[in-house]
Amino acid sequence: MNQIGIIGLGTMGANLARNFASRQIKTAVFNRTIETTKEFIANFGGEGHLTGYETLKEFIDSLESPRKVMLMVTAGPATEAVIEQLAEILSPKDIIIDGGNTNYKDTIRRTEQLKAKQINFIGCGVSGGEKGALEGPSLMPGGDLQVLEEIMPFLEQIAAKDFNGNPCVHPFEGIGAGNLIKTVHNGIEYGLMQVLADAYEVLRKVYNLKPEGIAEIFKDFNRSELNGFLLETAIQVLEKPDTFNKSEKLINYISDEAGSKGTGGWTVEAALEYGVPVPTLAASLFARQLSAWPEQRLKDKALFPRPLADQITKDPLDIFTAKLEQAVWLSCIVSFMQGIRLIDEVSLKNNWGVYTGDVVRVWQGGCIIRTQLLKYFPLIENGKLLESKLPTTTNSLAYVYSIAAKFGVATPALSNSFDYIAYSTDPNLPTNFVQGLRDCFGAHTYKRNDRDGVFTENW
Numbered sequence: 001m002n003q004i005g006i007i008g009l010g011t012m013g014a015n016l017a018r019n020f021a022s023r024q025i026k027t028a029v030f031n032r033t034i035e036t037t038k039e040f041i042a043n044f045g046g047e048g049h050l051t052g053y054e055t056l057k058e059f060i061d062s063l064e065s066p067r068k069v070m071l072m073v074t075a076g077p078a079t080e081a082v083i084e085q086l087a088e089i090l091s092p093k094d095i096i097i098d099g100g101n102t103n104y105k106d107t108i109r110r111t112e113q114l115k116a117k118q119i120n121f122i123g124c125g126v127s128g129g130e131k132g133a134l135e136g137p138s139l140m141p142g143g144d145l146q147v148l149e150e151i152m153p154f155l156e157q158i159a160a161k162d163f164n165g166n167p168c169v170h171p172f173e174g175i176g177a178g179n180l181i182k183t184v185h186n187g188i189e190y191g192l193m194q195v196l197a198d199a200y201e202v203l204r205k206v207y208n209l210k211p212e213g214i215a216e217i218f219k220d221f222n223r224s225e226l227n228g229f230l231l232e233t234a235i236q237v238l239e240k241p242d243t244f245n246k247s248e249k250l251i252n253y254i255s256d257e258a259g260s261k262g263t264g265g266w267t268v269e270a271a272l273e274y275g276v277p278v279p280t281l282a283a284s285l286f287a288r289q290l291s292a293w294p295e296q297r298l299k300d301k302a303l304f305p306r307p308l309a310d311q312i313t314k315d316p317l318d319i320f321t322a323k324l325e326q327a328v329w330l331s332c333i334v335s336f337m338q339g340i341r342l343i344d345e346v347s348l349k350n351n352w353g354v355y356t357g358d359v360v361r362v363w364q365g366g367c368i369i370r371t372q373l374l375k376y377f378p379l380i381e382n383g384k385l386l387e388s389k390l391p392t393t394t395n396s397l398a399y400v401y402s403i404a405a406k407f408g409v410a411t412p413a414l415s416n417s418f419d420y421i422a423y424s425t426d427p428n429l430p431t432n433f434v435q436g437l438r439d440c441f442g443a444h445t446y447k448r449n450d451r452d453g454v455f456t457e458n459w
């Protein structure tokens, strides 16, 4: 009998199936398009412990009880359709694990619906892309603890390793918790990518550097605490030669219209719903949306003429890059902080048992946002690190962002990170003024800073 079954042999499912099988776990695979299953078995069946099935019934019958079926299918209606089919043929106590990028609210609904048939359901965040799926992803399964305990021995074997060599997987207590954590992981991913894009932008537009020059600076950053997967990827992207214009880099020919698949938007929706500010993550999403209006940007170009790079006094490059490194450091930390605070609040409000220390540990290996910076998070949680590093890094962030602004260069992630730090450390905000306006035009009331109670004024 097979020990686990994978449905969906696309990029992720195929590699996860090979990962399970490589740990001597007998793995059944099924794909809607039969040809894909045949091709997969022809290519990888020789690796052992992999069996392909042409019908869902044969696939299900091949699994030992309670069955564990992992879906790696396009999220949304496709996943819904597969779950409906499974609900008809699975038995009580069987477990469906949805590894897709599913909205956590769908997981809550599906778990409830499947309960009527006593079928267990787990929403499991998976991160790491193709390579991570094969060699070790970061896994964020969420649901009922008893059910999670049944699948943990399997997930632990395929997961990446954290800084201490433990598997990058944790049973997150709470129906939907795994998907919410993965969603926010992606929201943070938007933030970190925009931080790097901002650094790239300042270096190319304020210092007129070419991609290879920027790659060298990023390599220096990557030798520091900023070391991580996205920075390594950034260097790779900057250094890639173009196929058509051989003496130039590909990056100069990639269109600036950025796409997004939805999880960044879900992060911002959750932030709005739970009242947790995530300005760096939201600005990173909105930056991509603005980028998707190319005709408008071209049409309005003349409305905002930028100063030329040699018209404003600026630091020598080596002094500037030291400040930029600190600015990037702080903005990355702030991106993580915003996401972690969001997860904390959603968990609290839903009575989930998610401890954010476990979330950060699971992100130490295998996933797209893995970085050495994550080793700081237990310190950040009790404020120690920020106390010691905040003054210099905030000054550097303010400097980089203001120099960029002087040149007419936008740095949405950096500027919003600065505002987040400045606002969240200021006990005397101008929002007293906002409260005054609200009471003046709408009698919305205000609190005073010298006595208790709620007041309204006869303006």
Ligand code: NDP
Pocket: 007, 008, 009, 010, 011, 012, 013, 031, 032, 033, 036, 072, 073, 074, 075, 077, 078, 079, 081, 082, 099, 100, 101, 102, 126, 127, 128, 129, 130
């Ligand atoms: P692919 O597009 O490579 O594969 C999609 C899979 O879904 C195929 O096996 C396809 O089968 C199947 N499928 C699509 N529609 C249906 C349907 N109506 N009924 C049955 N099966 C269907 O996707 P990925 O492997 O990249 O992603 C799979 C899931 O994992 C998605 O939810 C994605 O969000 C998530 N994910 C992806 C990551 C990535 O880096 N790519 C990272 C983490 C999560 P068929 O061959 O018949 O078309």
